[in-house]
Each structure stands twice: as structure tokens, then as C-alpha cells.
Amino acid sequence: MDTNTLYVADLVLKRGGKPVLHGVSLNIQAGAVTALLGANGAGKSSLVLAIAGAIELSSGDIKHKNQPLSGLRPEQIRKRGVAIVPEGHQVLSELSVLDNLRAAGSACSTRKLQSEIARVLDIFPELNAKLNTRGGDLSGGQKQMVSISQALIAAPQFLLIDELSLGLAPAVVKRLAEVVRQIAESGVGVLLIEQFTNIALGLAQHAYVMEHGRIVFSGSSQQLRDDPSILHSAYLA
Numbered sequence: 001m002d003t004n005t006l007y008v009a010d011l012v013l014k015r016g017g018k019p020v021l022h023g024v025s026l027n028i029q030a031g032a033v034t035a036l037l038g039a040n041g042a043g044k045s046s047l048v049l050a051i052a053g054a055i056e057l058s059s060g061d062i063k064h065k066n067q068p069l070s071g072l073r074p075e076q077i078r079k080r081g082v083a084i085v086p087e088g089h090q091v092l093s094e095l096s097v098l099d100n101l102r103a104a105g106s107a108c109s110t111r112k113l114q115s116e117i118a119r120v121l122d123i124f125p126e127l128n129a130k131l132n133t134r135g136g137d138l139s140g141g142q143k144q145m146v147s148i149s150q151a152l153i154a155a156p157q158f159l160l161i162d163e164l165s166l167g168l169a170p171a172v173v174k175r176l177a178e179v180v181r182q183i184a185e186s187g188v189g190v191l192l193i194e195q196f197t198n199i200a201l202g203l204a205q206h207a208y209v210m211e212h213g214r215i216v217f218s219g220s221s222q223q224l225r226d227d228p229s230i231l232h233s234a235y236l237a
């Protein structure tokens with residue numbers, strides 16, 4: 001088993017008694033972006049939440065470095081190097097940006113937390129001027145930067161991003177795409193859910209397409225660009 005890969009195998013999941021994932025398998029490679037595409041309701045968010053331990057699986061395996069992650073609590077999964085940027089650029093709106101970052105690193109020692117905050121501010125230098133601003137007073141793009149920064153604290157090996165650009169202005173989307181590329185180049189494996197398929201396929205080497213709780217395509221981003229009918233049928237399904 002390759003230690004640079006997060007293995008997800010045969011995930012079965014129900015929500016509200018309804019089957020949502022019907023045996024989903026995928027691999028996320030460290031140091032690369034993997035795109036996860038599919039229409040609303042296909043099960044992408046549920047998959048990411050299940051990998052992060054936020055919702056309970058009926059069955060399936062999630063493994064990294066030969067260790068099972070399935071069945072662990074979210075904070076244990078985080079400690080093992082898998083972090084999530086949930087949908088909707090959520091931040092703690094009453095806390096300052098700096099306190100949002102501190103809260104994300106509450107498991108770190110004070111010294112480690114300082115160096116981690118400095119590291120994420122190197123990635124998003126635009127947050128330096130906002131450290132004392134309340135989370136609730138930020139623009140959507142700034143909130144997404146804080147949300148990604150929170151996930152990056154404690155240097156995860158894998159980062160699962162649920163909707164990078166939803167509702168954000170084109171200039172911000174371009175900036176966030178640049179950062180995702182940089183994060184992957186630094187060695188992190190990024191699973192990217194992104195409504196703009198051209199952005200996702202521009203960043204990703206490998207892509208998966210989901211339809212009604214199943215993976216219906218796994219292959220190179222180039223293949224999906226060359227044959228748009230695969231995506232068209234998934235988005236119309």
C-alpha cells in the first residue's frame with residue numbers, strides 16, 4: 001500500500017434512512033489535485049463528510065499508511081492528517097480572524113500554533129490586514145481564505161475542499177485556484193469539489209464523476225476535457 005495515498009473503498013452511507021452512497025471507491029494522491037464532479041445531490045458532500053468522520057458509514061474502508069480511518073472521530077481523523085473545508089465558507093462569525101485561526105489549532109502547543117499561523121499567513125498574506133476583523137464582517141472570499149487556513153493549520157497531508165468557489169467573484173476564484181495549486185505542489189493531496197468544471201479540470205490530474213451516489217467515471221482530467229459528453233450526461237442524470 002502506497003503511503004502517499006488515501007484509500008477510500010466501497011463506502012455505503014444512508015442519510016435520513018435514504019441510501020446516499022452505494023459503494024463509492026476512490027484514491028486521493030498526495031501532491032496532486034483530484035477533482036470530484038457531479039450534479040447537485042450526487043453525494044459529493046456526503047462523501048467528504050463521511051471521509052472526515054462527520055457522518056457515520058454503514059460500511060466501507062478508509063485507509064492511510066495502512067491504518068484504518070473509518071470509525072474514528074473527526075478530531076482523530078484530523079490528527080491523522082485529513083482536513084476538510086466544508087461547504088459554505090464557514091467561519092466563527094463572532095471571533096476575529098486571528099481567533100478563528102487559533103481555534104483551529106487548539107490541539108497544537110503555543111509555539112507550534114504560532115508557526116502554523118505564520119505559515120498559513122504566508123499562503124494568504126491578504127489575511128494579515130484582517131487579523132482583528134470579526135469573521136462575520138469578512139467578504140465571502142475572505143471567509144473562504146480563513147476556512148482554508150483553518151483546515152491547513154497542523155499541516156494536513158490531505159485536504160478535502162467542498163465547493164471552492166461557490167458564490168465568489170471571478171477574481172477571488174482565480175486567486176483561490178492558484179492557492180490550491182500551490183498547496184498541492186507543497187505535497188498535500190487535495191480532493192476538490194468545484195462547480196466550475198473547467199477550473200477543477202485545469203487544476204486536477206485525476207478526476208472522478210459521481211451520479212446518484214456512485215462513481216460513474218474515473219480517469220484523467222484530459223479524458224474529461226476531450227469527451228465532454230461524460231460530464232454532460234452526469235449533470236443531466
Ligand SMILES: Nc1ncnc2c1ncn2[C@@H]1O[C@H](COP(=O)(O)OP(=O)(O)OP(=O)(O)O)[C@@H](O)[C@H]1O
Nearest residue numbers: 015016018020038039040041042043044045046047
Ligand atoms: N442532512 C441531510 N439529511 C438527510 N439527507 C441529506 C442530508 N444532506 C444531504 N442529504 C441527501 O443526500 C443526497 C446527497 O446529497 P449531497 O449533499 O451529498 O450531494 P452533493 O453532490 O454534495 O450535492 P450539493 O452540491 O447539492 O451539495 C441527496 O439526496 C440529499 O438530499
